[in-house]
Amino acid sequence: MLQKWKASSDQSGGPDRDLPNSPDMFSGNFPEGLRVLLFDEDRHYLHILEKHLEEFQYEVTTCHEEERAMYLLCNHRNMFDIAIMEAHNLEGKIFRLISEIGSEIDIPIIITSQDDSRESVTKWMRNGACDYLIKPIRPEDLRLIYKYLVKKMELRGITVAEEAEEKAAAEKSSSVGDSTIRSPNRRKRNMLQTDEEDPDHNRDSATKKRRVVWDDYLNGKFLDAVNSLGNNDVVPKKILERMNVSSLTRENVASHLQRNTPVAHHDRSQDASRFRTEIAKMSLIPLTYAHSARGPHPF
């Protein structure tokens, strides 16, 4: 029954938007870049919520189809850090999904609903939801969703920036309205001495790049892009454009392309590029990429 979503090759109408890349670790400046799966059947509302989440520097993947949401949730792999799901249909599939295999989904799931009945709230909270937000949702509530991940983070040995907590506490009461984006980097000045800021070594570890995980989904998009391009346009830049996945860099694509492109030694004097792409198209790793489901690297 769940199998239905688990292995589906996902041809059912694409996502509303692109999936974020698939990092395997939180970044140094924690709340930023949090990968949020956002589901709501109301496209308009979906967009509103998305905007807010993005203002908080979260990486949002929207979805307005239940089936798709289920699929993404099941194939969470390392796609998302947290999910915000609309509980439109009180006794719908999502509830069954979460209550049945909720334990297999290792990311916090926040339920949103207009139903403010105690029964509904209770039911969800008892069956796996980590929180329940009643619509209309306050931006501030979206802003603080990262709180469900601090423990997990610290288990990974990452220190949560104090600022995050400070900010959360400081702005508790008022106006978050729409633009409450604070600069992620701030420091306490104690070293007065000729104000040396060390502009050089300011490696705050805040700018860590996340490793892209080429899972079925991304690889699928990659393949689609490659196959949809003319044989002479199978180059990183165009593939990237066609994939249309923000947060993917040209280098990411180039690396992936290279990795999956056998080298044609000799005889590449003339139309080398065409030859290469021809090979690429035939030997790129197909969607069956889901072998070793191992954890992140120790790096």
Added chain:
DNA sequence: GCGGTAATAT
């Protein structure tokens, strides 16, 4: 700057 390749790093 971009693309391809190989080597090397993480």
Added chain:
DNA sequence: CATATTACCG
């Protein structure tokens, strides 16, 4: 191992 980065070259 998978992915990123760098050096070199056209």
